[in-house]
Amino acid sequence: MVKNYIFLGPPGVGKGTLASLIQEEKNIKHISTGEIFRNEMKKKTKLGLEVKAIIESGDYVPDNITNEIVKNVLNSDEVKKRGFILDGYPRTVNQAEFLKENKINLDGVILLDASDKVIMERLLGRGLGRADDDPKIISTRLDVYNKKTKPLINFYKAENLLVTINAEGTIEENYNRLIEAIN
Ligand code: AMP
Secondary structure (H helix, E strand, C coil): CCCEEEEECCCCCCHHHHHHHHHHHHCCEEEEHHHHHHHHHHCCCHHHHHHHHHHHHCCCCCHHHHHHHHHHHHCCHHHHHHCEEEECCCCCHHHHHHHHHCCCCCCEEEEEECCHHHHHHHHHHCCCCCHHHCHHHHHHHHHHHHHHHCHHHHHHHHCCCEEEEECCCCHHHHHHHHHHHHC
């Protein structure tokens, strides 16, 4: 049976790192919308050029653009065969409703939880590998998360899909909690 998961949580909580570890361990396909956008930006495609200024400001790409991309990825044979971990999608209630309208089966929504203080320290410590990791942009990204993405916690609680994991530990500790939760 293929498994489909969503990893939810603030920027810098470790969604990407943990999703790629789970991909290695369980062969479930890791899908990061942020990574897809960064690749498009690097290749300077039409989409990449369209989203660059928005992403570098710390705001979200419009739902219609993001939904279309995710729909195409989820419809691929590879994802249907391997299952998926969506890392960084959905990020708005509109996106969550889009998954529901398209009857995408979900086995769990894992909330990786950490305080704002821990998040700030991690993001600042990550250094300037990404244009949106600039300290000024980080605080915008946290604000946007609190305003637009936090409502998904109650959305998925109501669907009985939410599992919360304390993600304030080391990568290894968090990974072990995660494995326990999905096994
Ligand atoms: P991430 O790598 O997940 O932190 O994403 C980096 C940036 O890409 C975000 O700050 C957004 O600007 C954009 N992005 C990624 N995923 C989404 C999404 N589901 N909806 C809107 N914007 C997104």
